Amino acid sequence: MTDKPVDEMTFEDAMRALEEVVGKLERGDVPLEDSIALYERGAALKKRCEAKLKEAEEKVAAITLDGEGTPTGVTPVDGL
Template sequence: MTEKSVSEMSFEEAMAELDAVVGKLDRGEVPLDESIALYQRGAALKSHCEAKLKEAEEKVEKITTGPDGAATKTEKVDGI
């Protein structure tokens, strides 16, 4: 089976694979050479997940309402 490119993965796919990589490394299931490759794959998956989260945070907006309760504008949410 060919590994999917990290850049093509959704956040959920990358997190699931990262979890599997961490599990294999924690259990010591693989030889040293393969452990190094898994570690490198895990680092790429972690970076990808962080980028996806940052992207999602930038899309989150706060809706401001007027006195009548109607939406008047949206603005970026600070501190996420």
């Protein structure tokens, strides 16, 4: 598992790390204290993935299409 801060991860990195955390927790062979730390990291990774997905959805929604469905530009989205 990477020690990279969650808030610096790409969506893909966060998903891979989250899958790793889930796999370890599902095996059930992790000591309680480690399980708690893994759960906390998993929650942070889930939140990061959700934020990156929302960001992508906002960018896609901001694309302006002409009458024929061709992208004509991108409308800025607040906060991006």
